[in-house]
Amino acid sequence: MRLITVAGPPSSGKTAIICKTAEALQAAGISVGVIKFDCLSSGDQVTYERRGIPARTGLSGNLCPDHFYVSNIEECLDWGLQSGFDLLISESAGLCNRCAPHIKDVCAVCVIDNLSGVETPRKIGPMLKMADIVVITKGDIVSQAEREVFVHRIRQVNSSAVIIHVNGLTGQGGHELGRLLKDAAAVDSLQGKLLRFSMPAALCSYCLGQRRIGADFQMGNVKKMELG
Amino acid sequence: MDNNYADMMLEQLFCEHPHAREFFGAIGLSALPEGQTLGNTVAALDEELLLDVGIERHDLLRQFRDYMAGMEQLRNQQQAMVASVTVLGGHDKSGNLENFKLELRPGEVTCIVGPTGSGKSRFLADIEWLAQGDSPTGRSVLINGTVPDLARRYAVEQKLVAQLSQNMNFVMDLSAEEFIRLHAESRMVTDPSAITATILDLANSLAGEQFIPTTPVTALSGGQSRALMIADVACLSSSPIVLIDEIENAGIDRKRALELLADQDKIVLMATHDPILALMGQRRLIFKNGGVASIRSTSPAERANLALFEQMDARLTMVRNALRNGEEIAGNW
Structure with a gap:
């Protein structure tokens, strides 16, 4: 089975892109399953299942979504293997822009949208910088010049990724993305595999439930701003 | 190096x-x-x-x-020359063969007509994808008469098709001058200042109302935005093909806009049902049921009608201007 990690800022169009691509793949006789990682709630499992795409949802609640994801991805892979999919896609939102969900030797996709502005590529960390494929959405509503500048800005932070435009509404580009995904490397086990980059660090008193503000209550991994 | x-x-x-x-x-x-x-x-x-x-x-x-x-x-590779794009017919949604060989050359305007869902978008997608019989329509695309290097499919910097549509807006918070300059720099042109000035001049010559270089792009009127987009695509976009989804009538010299793109050696494909625009093209592709049903060259008789439609359009423009000026629309127009 092939495994694909898809990540991107909230509302960038990940679910729409996965739906369109999965439909194109299924039309070509390739079975696809989806694992959706979210924080508080998600109706996307229904969205997928309505399109005949088997899906499971994981809600991280008050845990760091990235840490929750990496603690569960192995079991998700097993679910995919047992279900007999040709291709399993994990979808997770990069909520802090420093998210780093991509795994070495596992095809990594970052979805980012043209409407988010040309500064956005600079604001996103390993999720974009270390992706193999960068999917740009919402290109149909901004000018050609902005699309070209946006591509250039992505190139500045990721010089080797394949960059592809996909329209989440019409599905244009989904067929082309599907071709890239079906050639991804097969993965039978994630045991011992490496994340491409370390996840955002945590473990301070606030991670453990502290709610009071003030230096006396800050312990562990604490970093201070330089205000000049 | x-x-x-x-x-x-x-x-x-x-x-x-x-x-x-x-x-x-x-x-x-x-x-x-x-x-x-x-x-x-x-x-x-x-x-x-x-x-x-x-x-x-x-x-x-x-x-x-x-x-x-x-x-x-x-x-x-500022100008990777594309001297021709050839599309070899595939089949429509029912599997009927299209049986055509269409050669598109720089400076030509080809119009695309047909109802929604008739396959216009898929046709353009086939060109962008450099289809080799491996898209749902079975069409093939040749560049300069030969099968292109398929690595180009995923080379976003060498995209074949630039797009202009009515749904497009500027979302960047920059002045017109800063905006074009930013685009020029990302394209690695040798003299960004000169090309920026050229584009702003051209845009102003297309737009009915003038704008100044320091006008924010988000504050441009519909016509000014469209004019700036067209001038920018003509001069700065690397893509040899320009796809236009209708040019609205709002305060822009549409004829000059098309001429500008053709002068810059773009291959222009335009989805339009506007009689004047459609007849300005060298030919029309007529879409039905997901396929090209026929290809019609603009005949001399049609060209003669174009002149007539332009007169009608000029009269309507006069009425529009009169309305704008608060005049009474009575008497013999």
């Missing part, structure tokens, strides 16, 4: 390659200390800082080299 960037002093590197400084700014390393070679500077970077920006030390130099090579390539 000397690619040993690691041995170059940082200030020399930034001086010779201004876009190198931009790379480090984009990565999140804008305040690199000068006075060292790039290699030593990177070696001395704080581990904590690298963790924060999310890049590994060994990967940083590799990314930089790839980026510089890409930019160099962009500079050198």
